[in-house]
Amino acid sequence: MKKLLVILMCILATTLVSCGWGSSNDGALSNNDEGLIVIGFSQVGAESDWRLANTKSMRETLSEENGYRLILRDAQQKPENQYAAIREFIEMGVDYIVLAPITEEGWDQVLSEARAAGIPVIIVDRMISTEDNSLYTCWVGSNFRKEGEAAVAWIGQTFWDRPTLKIVHLQGSMGSSAQIGRSASLMAAVDSYPGWEIIYSASGDFTQVKGKEIMEYVLKQFDQIDVLYCENDNMAFGAIEAMDAAQRSYGVGGAITVISFDATQAGLEDTLRGKINYNVECNPLHGPRVEAIILQLESGGVPDKLVYVEEAAFDATTITQEIIDQRAY
Numbered sequence: 001m002k003k004l005l006v007i008l009m010c011i012l013a014t015t016l017v018s019c020g021w022g023s024s025n026d027g028a029l030s031n032n033d034e035g036l037i038v039i040g041f042s043q044v045g046a047e048s049d050w051r052l053a054n055t056k057s058m059r060e061t062l063s064e065e066n067g068y069r070l071i072l073r074d075a076q077q078k079p080e081n082q083y084a085a086i087r088e089f090i091e092m093g094v095d096y097i098v099l100a101p102i103t104e105e106g107w108d109q110v111l112s113e114a115r116a117a118g119i120p121v122i123i124v125d126r127m128i129s130t131e132d133n134s135l136y137t138c139w140v141g142s143n144f145r146k147e148g149e150a151a152v153a154w155i156g157q158t159f160w161d162r163p164t165l166k167i168v169h170l171q172g173s174m175g176s177s178a179q180i181g182r183s184a185s186l187m188a189a190v191d192s193y194p195g196w197e198i199i200y201s202a203s204g205d206f207t208q209v210k211g212k213e214i215m216e217y218v219l220k221q222f223d224q225i226d227v228l229y230c231e232n233d234n235m236a237f238g239a240i241e242a243m244d245a246a247q248r249s250y251g252v253g254g255a256i257t258v259i260s261f262d263a264t265q266a267g268l269e270d271t272l273r274g275k276i277n278y279n280v281e282c283n284p285l286h287g288p289r290v291e292a293i294i295l296q297l298e299s300g301g302v303p304d305k306l307v308y309v310e311e312a313a314f315d316a317t318t319i320t321q322e323i324i325d326q327r328a329y
């Protein structure tokens, strides 16, 4: 009898939770969502300091106390995981889908399913490539081409008197907007400066581990490297580890000038120390920007289709601790 009672209690508890009473688990919608705006957020991964700051901004802004239920799915840098997450959000019937796309290609099918379900899609950070811009409500992010142009302009000014320049290019995740834009600016500069040469180029997927691996190989192949163009801070951190281990000089006063992107706290600290010569900001604080879009939509407004974030750049010879301390990421 007692055994039967325990089995019945277990069946009852399972039934209650699966109907949404009690604690909701891992994003499943529950009655606790009453009155909250439910957002399904497909995030790239946790590959870099930038990405962690981006996730933090989204979580802090789109919190329950602010009136939101944020269901975050980490794609671990695999596009197929993002497609699955978006289909899960459609199944759940979320109010909004926020997408930080890993790569630009491959979104028409799954976003047409979201459109068919009547769920607005807000794209943040990187962009998608599509002929049909009705597949998303709006986009907010960075002008990656402009970031790259700031970096190559600084290189041109710094090395204006050098007839040749040997450049190592650490690219981000291939096919991502950040990689496409930052690489395009460097390629355009190499075309216009006759003495500039990319002696080695590889993708470190925006991670510190791969940045280090690539640079360990490069340092064995090349005695002379003038510029290391890293498409994010974490690959720069990895490359710095490799240059330290190989006892190669770099940074301010060193043989290898280091360019980086993101301007994270750790990246700016390395810039202040002179390990990174020039660091171009890529602002990850999209939480408030996404909230503003959602509130505009909730009140019947029409947000701008494309919104570019204003960004700065930091030179090792002028940055200060005060500047770093005042920054929000």
Ligand code: GZL
Pocket (backbone or CB within 6 Å): 047, 048, 049, 050, 051, 125, 126, 142, 178, 206, 231, 232, 233, 234, 261, 262, 282
């Ligand atoms: C840029 C963002 C990039 C960062 C990297 O907006 O997509 O992805 O530059 C991050 O640090 O991994």
